[in-house]
Amino acid sequence: MSTSALKDSVLSHLKYSLGKDPEHATTYDWRVALSLAARDRIVDPWFESTRATYRADAKRVYYLSMEFLIGRLLEDALVNTGVYDDAKAVFDDLGLNFGEILHDEPDAALGNGGLGRLAACFLESLSTLGIPAMGYGIRYEHGLFRQRFEGGRQVEEAEDWLTQEHVWEFERPEAAFEIGFGGQVYENGGRAVWRPQEAVIAQAFDTPVVGWKGEWANTLRLWGALPKTVLDLQRFNAGDYAAAAEPEALARTISRVLYPDDTTEEGKHLRLKQEYFFTAASLRDLIRRFEAEHDDLRDLPKRVAIQLNDTHPAIAGPELVRILHDERGMEFETAMEIARGCLNYTNHTLLPEALERWSDGLMGYLLPRHLQLIERIDTAHQTQHPGIAIREHGEVKMGELSFIMANRVNGVSALHSDLMKVTVFKDLHDMHPDRIVNQTNGVTPRRWLRTCNPRLSGLITDAIGDGWIKDAERLSELEPHVNDAGFLDRFVQAKRENKVDLGQWIAESMGISVDPDAMFDVQIKRIHEYKRQHLNILETIALWQEMRDNPNGDWTPRVKIFGGKAAPGYVFAKEIIYLINSVASVINNDPVTSKWLKVVYPANYNVTLAERLIPAANLSEQISTAGKEASGTGNMKFALNGALTIGTLDGANVEIREHVGADNFFLFGMTAEEVMERRTVEGHAWDAISKDPRLARAVDALRNGTFAGGDHDRFRGIADNISGPDYFLVASDFSDYWRASREVDQAFRDTGHWARMAALNTARSGWFSSDRTIRSYASEIWDALPSKPLRNIAAE
Numbered sequence: 102m103s104t105s106a107l108k109d110s111v112l113s114h115l116k117y118s119l120g121k122d123p124e125h126a127t128t129y130d131w132r133v134a135l136s137l138a139a140r141d142r143i144v145d146p147w148f149e150s151t152r153a154t155y156r157a158d159a160k161r162v163y164y165l166s167m168e169f170l171i172g173r174l175l176e177d178a179l180v181n182t183g184v185y186d187d188a189k190a191v192f193d194d195l196g197l198n199f200g201e202i203l204h205d206e207p208d209a210a211l212g213n214g215g216l217g218r219l220a221a222c223f224l225e226s227l228s229t230l231g232i233p234a235m236g237y238g239i240r241y242e243h244g245l246f247r248q249r250f251e252g253g254r255q256v257e258e259a260e261d262w263l264t265q266e267h268v269w270e271f272e273r274p275e276a277a278f279e280i281g282f283g284g285q286v287y288e289n290g291g292r293a294v295w296r297p298q299e300a301v302i303a304q305a306f307d308t309p310v311v312g313w314k315g316e317w318a319n320t321l322r323l324w325g326a327l328p329k330t331v332l333d334l335q336r337f338n339a340g341d342y343a344a345a346a347e348p349e350a351l352a353r354t355i356s357r358v359l360y361p362d363d364t365t366e367e368g369k370h371l372r373l374k375q376e377y378f379f380t381a382a383s384l385r386d387l388i389r390r391f392e393a394e395h396d397d398l399r400d401l402p403k404r405v406a407i408q409l410n411d412t413h414p415a416i417a418g419p420e421l422v423r424i425l426h427d428e429r430g431m432e433f434e435t436a437m438e439i440a441r442g443c444l445n446y447t448n449h450t451l452l453p454e455a456l457e458r459w460s461d462g463l464m465g466y467l468l469p470r471h472l473q474l475i476e477r478i479d480t481a482h483q484t485q486h487p488g489i490a491i492r493e494h495g496e497v498k499m500g501e502l503s504f505i506m507a508n509r510v511n512g513v514s515a516l517h518s519d520l521m522k523v524t525v526f527k528d529l530h531d532m533h534p535d536r537i538v539n540q541t542n543g544v545t546p547r548r549w550l551r552t553c554n555p556r557l558s559g560l561i562t563d564a565i566g567d568g569w570i571k572d573a574e575r576l577s578e579l580e581p582h583v584n585d586a587g588f589l590d591r592f593v594q595a596k597r598e599n600k601v602d603l604g605q606w607i608a609e610s611m612g613i614s615v616d617p618d619a620m621f622d623v624q625i626k627r628i629h630e631y632k633r634q635h636l637n638i639l640e641t642i643a644l645w646q647e648m649r650d651n652p653n654g655d656w657t658p659r660v661k662i663f664g665g666k667a668a669p670g671y672v673f674a675k676e677i678i679y680l681i682n683s684v685a686s687v688i689n690n691d692p693v694t695s696k697w698l699k700v701v702y703p704a705n706y707n708v709t710l711a712e713r714l715i716p717a718a719n720l721s722e723q724i725s726t727a728g729k730e731a732s733g734t735g736n737m738k739f740a741l742n743g744a745l746t747i748g749t750l751d752g753a754n755v756e757i758r759e760h761v762g763a764d765n766f767f768l769f770g771m772t773a774e775e776v777m778e779r780r781t782v783e784g785h786a787w788d789a790i791s792k793d794p795r796l797a798r799a800v801d802a803l804r805n806g807t808f809a810g811g812d813h814d815r816f817r818g819i820a821d822n823i824s825g826p827d828y829f830l831v832a833s834d835f836s837d838y839w840r841a842s843r844e845v846d847q848a849f850r851d852t853g854h855w856a857r858m859a860a861l862n863t864a865r866s867g868w869f870s871s872d873r874t875i876r877s878y879a880s881e882i883w884d885a886l887p888s889k890p891l892r893n894i895a896a897e
């Protein structure tokens with residue numbers, strides 16, 4: 102496509118879609134006009150992909166996920182369709198600030214963290230690989246809350262990304278299903294009939310997801326909840342206006358908010374409704390599509406692979422059985438076999454509090470027929486494999502249900518999958534030893550290198566061509582260049598320029614000045630005790646104390662950067678936020694240490710902020726208690742962008758270290774096994790503190806009011822935790838973390854050596870592409886093949 106054709110298209114949308122002329126167009130108008138022009142380019146490959154799928158009668162993959170953390174879409178779409186440079190030229194020509202236009206787009210935060218972002222990377226990879234697929238989720242009116250700091254504390258505000266028109270989606274009023282809840286189960290001629298008491302409409306909204314070079318586009322189909330009757334006219338006419346509007350308000354509640362919690366199960370009625378709502382709509386939709394082309398539902402497993410992203414859509418098992426058995430009259434056993442042939446389950450966490458359980462009472466109230474079927478599934482399984490129950494202590498265990506209903510169950514890193522076999526799913530694994538397979542996570546190199554880091558990706562393409570964008574393992578071709586001083590210089594230059602940009606943004610948005618030659622040391626992720634941001638801040642305190650002891654020392658300058666939100670009800674995590682901000686305000690105002698140490702915590706961490714921070718990072722903090730982080734995907738993004746990791750042997754860190762080489766990774770801390778053993782030692786925290794005066798002094802600073810304007814109590818909770826129960830072993834891992842951090846300091850001073858290590862991280866991280874992950878799911882779980890590649894629209 103020529104620049105002038107793109108310009109015509111943008112101007113035409115400005116005029117005919119937005120009704121504006123260039124003289125009066127706002128940034129918003131230009132952004133929407135450009136997005137519509139970009140969207141036009143995706144529609145043809147999107148249609149062609151669908152047609153090709155029908156023609157080949159290809160197996161389709163359905164990815165069911167409560168969360169899709171897609172972030173902004175415009176820049177990605179421009180890059181993937183090959184018109185980014187043209188678009189920039191168009192806006193330069195118009196005398197408009199292209200960056201400002203891109204940054205006008207809201208960040209669609211339809212997810213909490215890793216699980217949701219993984220789903221978004223997977224959709225992009227499925228499209229790049231040309232695998233016919235559809236993502237199914239909920240179109241939340243309010244995504245994850247927006248975070249603000251007030252006096253250092255987190256304040257949550259409603260996110261209203263949909264107040265502006267969401268230009269990427271197509272509303273599908275014809276794709277709508279009635280979803281029922283509650284009511285009774287009757288028997289009719291030997292068959293169970295469920296008569297729900299209330300019902301809402303699930304209506305589809307489709308967003309095309311385009312792959313690299315625009316060769317293929319799949320669909321993200323999000324369900325919005327609508328009332329069956331908009332207004333209760335009888336009540337309205339009787340003058341009761343509030344009650345009259347009730348049905349609408351009640352129905353809409355279902356797709357109103359994303360639960361802002363990624364580890365603790367929300368024991369909420371509404372949450373279970375959301376889960377059933379989108380799962381039931383998705384199953385009906387895919388069965389309808391199947392039946393439009395095939396007439397025997399027994400063939401479903403040949404044509405359909407369903408991936409359950411965590412247990413949130415686990416009700417898919419009983420629902421599919423209900424449809425096949427109750428509604429279509431199949432034998433229960435046949436229905437089970439078909440359901441199991443289609444369903445697969447990904448587990449994302451071993452934390453017991455995050456494994457969903459629903460009380461029999463709630464399940465029986467909202468989904469009475471499903472509870473009966475779960476009992477039957479449970480009995481059938483126990484007859485063959487005595488000793489494990491789906492229902493226990495009056496609750497339905499969704500992990501067990503998912504496992505039993507799945508053809509394959511997967512963990513998300515090698516360590517996590519192994520731990521699953523000996524912990525949460527030990528008994529089930531012993532009964533079904535072939536069911537668990539590992540699928541180590543990945544990230545899309547299009548968004549997480551090509552788009553977010555144009556300087557580095559330009560340098561890579563200059564060195565080895567652009568084949569790496571589609572085949573990230575070709576990044577290994579960079580290895581010989583790592584010994585080339587000219588290449589390394591440019592590598593360092595790219596990183597430095599990214600740091601200068603970030604430094605400017607920090608200065609402008611936060612009023613903190615940072616030195617671009619200091620080490621940018623970044624920990625960005627949800628705030629959680631197991632992720633141990635408090636270990637990082639404790640080390641920061643100890644370092645600051647030493648710097649003050651020795652103000653003439655030759656310290657390695659560092660900027661400690663934090664980012665992340667805490668679940669609104671997670672008190673301890675919110676205290677950690679408060680502590681980080683309080684430490685920041687003391688350290689950042691200390692003239693003694695200001696040339697060496699800064700602490701920066703921008704509010705409202707999201708995909709957009711990650712895209713800004715990761716390209717500028719020198720050091721990636723992956724310091725969770727071993728055995729707790731299922732995989733991590735941020736760790737992969739950093740390595741790909743040439744940051745070195747300081748980390749424990751947890752989740753995918755283990756595999757990252759294997760790939761980049763132990764010499765290019767700063768390892769510290771106990772292993773998962775040592776962690777379990779250490780916990781059995783009485784007084785382990787006190788023991789660690791008494792052996793490390795630095796740690797003792799840092800913990801003391803939490804108690805003596807140093808960071809609380811003299812208030813001894815403000816951070817006592819954190820101090821007492823670290824020196825008391827310390828379940829996540831902050832104290833026990835501190836000394837080794839300190840040691841590794843000082844090694845990092847030393848290594849960073851040898852700039853040539855550091856650059857080489859950093860470049861090797863990039864060269865050796867190609868394996869962590871989500872394309873590799875998706876290929877592996879396709880062959881080991883879904884038995885799905887890429888359809889024939891279509892035309893390359895980027896070349897046109």
Ligand code: AZC
Nearest residue numbers: 215216363449450513731732733734
């Ligand atoms: C996360 C895991 O914590 C993280 O380790 C993993 O990389 C990611 O999933 C993707 O697999 N889990 C979540 O985001 N949420 C839950 C409920 O586990």
